[in-house]
Amino acid sequence: MANPVKYQCLAIAAWVVLLLPFCRAEPSQNTEAEALLKWKQSLGNQSIMSSWVNPASNNSTASNPCKWLGITCNKVGNVIELNLAYTGLQGTLLHLNFSSFPNLLRLDLKFNKLTGPIPADIGMLSNLQFLDLSTNSLNGTVPISLGNLTKVVEIDVSRNGLTGKLWSGLFPDGTSPAKTGLISLQRLLAQTTMLGGRIPSEVGNMKNLEALILDNNYFFGPIPPSLGNLSKLDTLRLNENQFSGNIPRNFGSLKLIDLRLFINKLSGPIPEEIGNLSSLVVFSLAVNNFSGHLPQQMCRGGKLVNFTAAFNNFTGPIPKSLKNCTSLYRVRLENNTLTGNVDQDFGVYPNLTYIDLSYNRLRGNISSKWSECQNLTVLKIAGNMIDGKIPEEIGLLKKLGELDLSYNQLSGEIPTQILKLSALSSLILNNNNFSGYIPMGIGGLPELQKLHLSSNMLIGRIPDQVGDCFRLLSLNLSNNLLNGTIPHNIGTLSALQNFLDLSHNLLSGEIPPQLGDLKGLENLNLSHNNLTGTVPDSLGKMLSLSAIDLSYNCLEGPLPDSNAFRSSPPEAFSNNKALCGEIHDLRPCNSTSAKRNARDTDHKLMIIVVSAVGSLFFAIVILGCIVVYFCKYRRNQQEDEYPLRSKNLFSIRNFDGKVAYEDIINATDDFDDIHCIGVGGSAKVYQAKLPSGQVVAVKKLSSPTEGMEIEDLKSFTSEIATLTEIRHRNIVKLYGFCSHGRHSFLVYEFMERGSLANILSSEKGAKELDWAQRVKVVKGVAYALSYMHHDCMPPIIHRDISSKNVLLDSELEAHVSDFGTARFLKQGSSNWTTVAGTFGYIAPEFSYTMAVTEKCDVYSFGVLALEVLKGSHPRELIPSLHPSARQGIQLQEELDPRLSFPRDQKIVADLEAILKLALSCLCADPKSRPSMHGVSQILELEMRMGNN
Ligand SMILES: *[C@@H]1O[C@H](CO)[C@@H](O)[C@H](O)[C@H]1NC(C)=O
Ligand SMILES: *[C@@H]1O[C@H](CO)[C@@H](O)[C@H](O)[C@H]1NC(C)=O
Ligand SMILES: *[C@@H]1O[C@H](CO)[C@@H](O)[C@H](O)[C@H]1NC(C)=O
Ligand SMILES: *[C@@H]1O[C@H](CO)[C@@H](O)[C@H](O)[C@H]1NC(C)=O
Ligand SMILES: *[C@@H]1O[C@H](CO)[C@@H](O)[C@H](O)[C@H]1NC(C)=O
Numbered sequence: 001m002a003n004p005v006k007y008q009c010l011a012i013a014a015w016v017v018l019l020l021p022f023c024r025a026e027p028s029q030n031t032e033a034e035a036l037l038k039w040k041q042s043l044g045n046q047s048i049m050s051s052w053v054n055p056a057s058n059n060s061t062a063s064n065p066c067k068w069l070g071i072t073c074n075k076v077g078n079v080i081e082l083n084l085a086y087t088g089l090q091g092t093l094l095h096l097n098f099s100s101f102p103n104l105l106r107l108d109l110k111f112n113k114l115t116g117p118i119p120a121d122i123g124m125l126s127n128l129q130f131l132d133l134s135t136n137s138l139n140g141t142v143p144i145s146l147g148n149l150t151k152v153v154e155i156d157v158s159r160n161g162l163t164g165k166l167w168s169g170l171f172p173d174g175t176s177p178a179k180t181g182l183i184s185l186q187r188l189l190a191q192t193t194m195l196g197g198r199i200p201s202e203v204g205n206m207k208n209l210e211a212l213i214l215d216n217n218y219f220f221g222p223i224p225p226s227l228g229n230l231s232k233l234d235t236l237r238l239n240e241n242q243f244s245g246n247i248p249r250n251f252g253s254l255k256l257i258d259l260r261l262f263i264n265k266l267s268g269p270i271p272e273e274i275g276n277l278s279s280l281v282v283f284s285l286a287v288n289n290f291s292g293h294l295p296q297q298m299c300r301g302g303k304l305v306n307f308t309a310a311f312n313n314f315t316g317p318i319p320k321s322l323k324n325c326t327s328l329y330r331v332r333l334e335n336n337t338l339t340g341n342v343d344q345d346f347g348v349y350p351n352l353t354y355i356d357l358s359y360n361r362l363r364g365n366i367s368s369k370w371s372e373c374q375n376l377t378v379l380k381i382a383g384n385m386i387d388g389k390i391p392e393e394i395g396l397l398k399k400l401g402e403l404d405l406s407y408n409q410l411s412g413e414i415p416t417q418i419l420k421l422s423a424l425s426s427l428i429l430n431n432n433n434f435s436g437y438i439p440m441g442i443g444g445l446p447e448l449q450k451l452h453l454s455s456n457m458l459i460g461r462i463p464d465q466v467g468d469c470f471r472l473l474s475l476n477l478s479n480n481l482l483n484g485t486i487p488h489n490i491g492t493l494s495a496l497q498n499f500l501d502l503s504h505n506l507l508s509g510e511i512p513p514q515l516g517d518l519k520g521l522e523n524l525n526l527s528h529n530n531l532t533g534t535v536p537d538s539l540g541k542m543l544s545l546s547a548i549d550l551s552y553n554c555l556e557g558p559l560p561d562s563n564a565f566r567s568s569p570p571e572a573f574s575n576n577k578a579l580c581g582e583i584h585d586l587r588p589c590n591s592t593s594a595k596r597n598a599r600d601t602d603h604k605l606m607i608i609v610v611s612a613v614g615s616l617f618f619a620i621v622i623l624g625c626i627v628v629y630f631c632k633y634r635r636n637q638q639e640d641e642y643p644l645r646s647k648n649l650f651s652i653r654n655f656d657g658k659v660a661y662e663d664i665i666n667a668t669d670d671f672d673d674i675h676c677i678g679v680g681g682s683a684k685v686y687q688a689k690l691p692s693g694q695v696v697a698v699k700k701l702s703s704p705t706e707g708m709e710i711e712d713l714k715s716f717t718s719e720i721a722t723l724t725e726i727r728h729r730n731i732v733k734l735y736g737f738c739s740h741g742r743h744s745f746l747v748y749e750f751m752e753r754g755s756l757a758n759i760l761s762s763e764k765g766a767k768e769l770d771w772a773q774r775v776k777v778v779k780g781v782a783y784a785l786s787y788m789h790h791d792c793m794p795p796i797i798h799r800d801i802s803s804k805n806v807l808l809d810s811e812l813e814a815h816v817s818d819f820g821t822a823r824f825l826k827q828g829s830s831n832w833t834t835v836a837g838t839f840g841y842i843a844p845e846f847s848y849t850m851a852v853t854e855k856c857d858v859y860s861f862g863v864l865a866l867e868v869l870k871g872s873h874p875r876e877l878i879p880s881l882h883p884s885a886r887q888g889i890q891l892q893e894e895l896d897p898r899l900s901f902p903r904d905q906k907i908v909a910d911l912e913a914i915l916k917l918a919l920s921c922l923c924a925d926p927k928s929r930p931s932m933h934g935v936s937q938i939l940e941l942e943m944r945m946g947n948n
Pocket of ligand 3: 116139140
């Protein structure tokens with residue numbers, strides 16, 4: 001009896017055993033579904049997971065997850081892939097029970113809004129091959145259990161938290177934001193959440209790992225040598241972290257293709273074994289503290305494309321293998337102490353686009369071989385010991401945009417073939433021994449922005465054609481032997497901004513009054529020449545000028561009375577023939593004729609010697625002159641006193657002379673509402689088409705001059721006059737002010753697309769203003785504010801930055817309107833000096849200090865920038881802006897939902913930069929806010945930087 005029972009039991013057992021593999025899927029699928037639903041529940045309501053229910057019944061435990069969005073199963077129904085990348089997913093991973101997914105192969109959650117730590121039980125995903133959690137806001141450390149993922153092939157946890165790229169980036173000119181005074185931004189960065197900590201040495205257990213990508217986080221400590229055991233590792237990106245210590249020696253036995261270590265705190269020599277890495281394509285070591293020699297066999301495999309080692313302390317020779325490394329595309333070795341020969345140690349690189357060897361100890365001369373690198377756009381070998389001539393073949397580099405050979409010992413003439421470089425934007429040859437003439441056709445370089453030829457031995461005249469380089473931002477021809485006069489058409493270089501330096505030459509003749517047209521110029525140096533005559537009055541009207549040096553010339557007569565002249569040190573005017581003026585220690589111009597005064601000075605000694613009587617007589621003459629002058633001055637002053645009381649106040653300046661008050665009245669049908677294009681808090685704005693065809697915007701005021709004191713009126717009109725002089729591409733041009741018995745109005749440039757507020761409030765407008773356009777808008781406003789705060793003396797504060805005051809032209813480029821006028825545009829205040837401002841944009845300190853500073857504009861800018869990102873006023877965000885509340889702020893959440901999340905990494909980085917800057921502008925403490933100069937500089941750098 002016992003036997004059949006036993007047999008039966010065995011049979012059942014065998015059947016169970018046989019059947020088991022086929023039945024297993026069911027229960028495991030259920031636990032997977034349960035685990036997923038539990039996670040879903042913890043995340044709250046997320047539309048992306050709406051398919052995560054059983055389609056047949058509402059019984060969720062029995063549901064089939066294989067049909068859910070983002071889930072992939074194998075044939076027997078086990079979840080093998082969870083992919084919710086780019087879905088805007090929010091929340092944490094804390095409630096995802098990893099132990100329920102023993103079959104999971106891929107986990108891809110990149111580009112979401114996940115926060116919190118990576119849970120330790122991620123180590124339970126024992127079959128996982130692919131893990132991508134990049135571009136989220138995860139924080140905490142990497143769990144040691146990651147070492148249990150022995151099958152994993154790729155791990156990417158890069159860019160968690162807002163990226164650190166902007167703040168630690170390698171800037172083109174080697175400066176860092178710390179130097180620009182934006183410490184508060186760095187502090188902000190330290191507060192943002194991100195992954196960090198040491199890398200556990202257990203990563204060495206992931207024997208199948210091919211790619212480990214940890215860049216743009218806050219990892220520190222040494223690079224674990226156990227990584228050297230990962231024989232399949234080909235991609236290792238540790239860039240932009242805080243790693244320290246050496247590169248482990250055993251890395252030489254890896255098969256690395258892509259090794260990025262730039263921007264860390266690594267030090268010590270590069271192990272010579274790295275030269276064994278014959279598959280290397282990308283190798284970047286820039287911005288660390290490495291020392292010693294570069295491995296000689298760098299390019300052993302002949303595959304190296306991008307190689308950067310800039311800003312370290314490398315010594316010794318240029319690696320031998322670079323010479324025949326024809327695969328090179330981008331090379332940066334600047335700012336080390338490398339030795340070698342620019343001719344012999346380098347070869348011909350058909351793909352090379354960018355090479356910077358500046359500030360090393362390289363010798364030799366520039367051979368014509370370089371001209372065979374046909375794709376070169378940037379060639380920089382400044383600050384070495386190169387001699388010889390620039391070869392004529394340089395003209396063959398058709399794509400060359402930047403040539404910097406400054407601070408070497410180059411000689412000979414600047415070859416005229418340089419004029420063939422039609423893409424050249426930057427020609428920097430200063431501090432060499434160049435002789436001969438400045439090439440005559442220099443104006444034929446249409447893209448030229450920087451021309452620096454100072455400290456050479458150039459002779460001859462400054463070619464007139466220089467005036468044709470209409471994009472020129474800085475021109476430095478100082479410390480040469482140039483003679484002749486200053487070409488007057490230098491005055492047509494309207495883009496000139498940074499400096500115009502012609503000092504230490506042999507220039508003669510008068511200063512051309514046209515220089516006064518350089519409204520954007522900040523520094524003007526004409527010192528140490530033989531310039532004669534008087535200083536043109538027009539130089540007093542250079543709005544942006546902050547420093548001027550006219551010393552050591554033969555100038556005479558009065559100095560213009562402007563801030564630049566007043567704020568420059570007395571030495572800036574010393575050693576001239578006879579300058580006079582009310583400023584510094586100069587003699588006052590107390591004679592009707594400055595020339596005569598000057599001559600008098602020259603002869604004074606003689607006069608005294610020749611005759612005391614003559615001298616006395618002369619003194620009487622001078623006294624007479626003074627009396628006459630004063631009387632005249634008083635009379636003029638009296639005439640000046642009542643210009644505003646004359647019957648028609650009409651001061652349209654810089655405007656087509658034919659335009660008259662009547663034209664505007666006619667064009668608007670006496671301010672008929674059909675011409676009204678907007679109503680501000682204080683004024684109605686009309687569109688007026690003038691008889692000339694020109695369209696202008698007319699802002700009608702309720703007579704702001706009414707009841708004003710004479711003094712106020714005077715400063716009012718002089719202020720308007722100044723404002724009409726301002727030219728900046730991001731500031732709405734004010735043509736003038738017009739007042740009559742009945743009407744007062746301001747005449748502005750017409751902006752086709754109206755206000756930013758209008759565009760953002762319409763669905764169509766918001767869509768049209770895409771991410772790239774919005775980045776441009778924020779930049780434009782930043783530039784305008786920076787210009788008015790820092791390039792105008794005295795600084796001009798807007799006081800009412802809001803989306804209503806930012807207007808867009810037909811290209812959707814931003815122009816700030818009402819600059820400098822905001823304070824008298826507000827109606828209902830008897831005193832026009834009271835401050836304006838729009839609710840929701842006003843800096844908090846204003847309510848208790850009532851003091852208007854630039855930092856109030858900075859605050860309003862912060863609000864505006866967030867508004868541009870969000871598409872609406874960021875109300876909820878602002879009250880919570882104490883630093884701790886900022887930690888959770890993430891880009892994805894702050895973007896306008898009407899536009900889809902940008903796919904372009906560059907745009908994402910730009911938007912992140914703007915978000916970060918905007919938040920720092922909203923600091924409650926005005927002192928912690930950056931300056932607009934800092935903001936626009938960072939935006940500029942961010943946009944230009946692109947990559948390492
Ligand atoms: C859902 O299904 C499971 C098993 O299939 C069952 O145990 C449970 O009672 C069901 N729940 C409901 C609410 O129907
Ligand atoms: C990782 O593996 C070790 C032993 O190999 C084990 O003790 C530990 O529990 C595992 N951790 C996880 C999170 O799976
Ligand atoms: C991670 O961020 C959260 C806030 O988002 C914070 O509460 C937590 O302390 C952070 N954890 C670490 C380890 O920084
Ligand atoms: C080399 O660098 C350039 C510019 O940074 C980049 O566009 C290119 O993709 C890089 N090449 C490789 C192989 O990574
Ligand atoms: C660079 O290296 C030199 C010599 O190897 C050393 O004297 C110097 O201190 C180093 N500089 C830095 C900044 O590490």
